[in-house]
Amino acid sequence: MTPRPSTFAVPWLLAGPGALFFVGLVLLPLALTVILSFHAYDYSTGIQNTFTLSHYVAVVTDGYYLEIFARTLRIAALTTLICAAIGVPEAYILSRMRDPWRSIFLLVIIGPLLVSVVVRTFGWSMLLGSQGLVNQALQLLGFPPVRILYTETAIVVALVHVMLPFMVIPVWTALQKLDPMVEAAAWTLGASHFTALRRVVMPQATLGMLSGSLIVFGLSASAFAVPALLGGRRLKMAATLVYDEYLQELNWPLGATIAIIVLAANLCIMLAYNRMVEARARRTLG
């Protein structure tokens, strides 16, 4: 028996398949996209085999693209904020529920994930349309009909609906780790329920809220189905813009450029955010 070489190989063999998948399905396409973004493009002859930075210059100098980027960031940030505002109390209530109810409501929260995003988004477009349930209700109450569909509001509403579980679950997990007696200790020391929540429970939830925010922000910024169906043709977000460049304009290098810029921007924002909050939370929570 020569255990030495075989024990040396074991970690590599075990990690191999996963690494191969990662290289094949993530790194390779990403590298190809990066390479593609430096190719020149001509409307009459298609993709040229010459190196150019013109797409990058075009994107960062064109107000049209910048507006779409700004909108994407705005919508993603707003969605994250609303998800946190709804999701954190929801997770707290969930963590304080007794058992049959907790399982039931957990299912209710995760439930939306079991339905395709496209189906759910069509549901929202029916609700929010000019003759949708919301407008009918408004008219019944004597208000004038409002235009919700094809606005940023519609996109945010639907995104919040889709993303909420991704906020609730990590916060809930963080709260599960907290001894309920810690909150009780704050009460016995004279803290009101609200103060105990603010001073004792919330700091515990921050780490969960951090990971939840990252997931929600990342997914919202790159969401495709919701803005495509609820934003209409004019109200574009980054992902729908990339789609249009690829499939409407057939300008693949420009599409690739936008995709890479969005990816880079997303990465920068998330890393910075992570740094900022996590440094603070890790120090105290360990």
Next chain:
Amino acid sequence: MAFLSLERVSKEFGTFTAVCDVDLAIEKGEFVSLLGPSGCGKTTTLQMIAGLVEPTKGRISLDGRDITHEKPNRRGLGVVFQSYALFPHMTVAQNVAFGLEMRRIPQAERTERVREALALVQLSAFADRYPRQLSGGQRQRVAIARALVIAPPVLLLDEPLSNLDAKLREEMQFELRRIQRKVGTTTIMVTHDQAEALSISDRVVVMESGRMTQVDAPYRLYEQPSNAFISSFVGKTNLLAGTWRRGGASSGAEIGGVLLETPAPEIADGTPVTLSIRPEKILLCDAGAGRLDGRVASRFFLGSQWLFTVETPLGIMTVSIPNHGEEPPAEGSPVGLDWSPANLRVIADNAAAA
């Protein structure tokens, strides 16, 4: 009217009764220990007083005020939790200061009182650490400091010293006792440790599966346990099952054909009884000179005393004798056991007093 009183307080979790009909009246400044086996309802009782568990039935009043349904943050009691329940994201000093902050104590006074409290539990050097950077015993002392610093009228301590080494535990017991004497804090302490309960308390409450079975001063609890469970739970004892025999002048229990004399109340001839005698009440003498003969089965040296197990016709008996600085009988040697009949107590098995 007692300072703190529980009247027929019960707590049910679903169909399970954790605490049943507890009656307890505690005077101002008294130090009371709750003693009992694991799961008997000590923590539940304490948390009902603290307001963290709602009693199913009964009434709790503090200083003449009904607090049965009052919120915990309005009771102003100091609580040390069994799990410590420290705030994990605050430093030791912030943990201790929290209660003072809630009471809007000015910064300068707050700092001073936190410093004093930490000095009391010997943790001054750890003020800026986080709970996760402390050992179990250090966390426990932070919990004690956090409860003491607000100078509450009532202290509820749930096994506050369980994680400390013997020396520190003794010092903390002394401190708790000193504070309680000085400030007159009414203290209720849950403990598993019967020696701690006996040494520190004015009164000890023994709980058994949700009920209080005896409430007495430590000395009386030890000498006159009301049932066999208490006599073996509080201190060590030898329990002997026999039959009561009344015969004119001498009455006693017959066990395995031996009649053991004991002065005892009226018991009908032929009643089955349990006798109890504490190991330290038995004297070792030469074989044949005592009331019972036996052979030393094993002996343990405990420092201040020797603990013997002696094989006798009545079964194995535990005997403890003080260490006089001489070698006592070796294992296997025959010995006699002697005692004064007054120390042989009759215990009625089912609750009724002996």
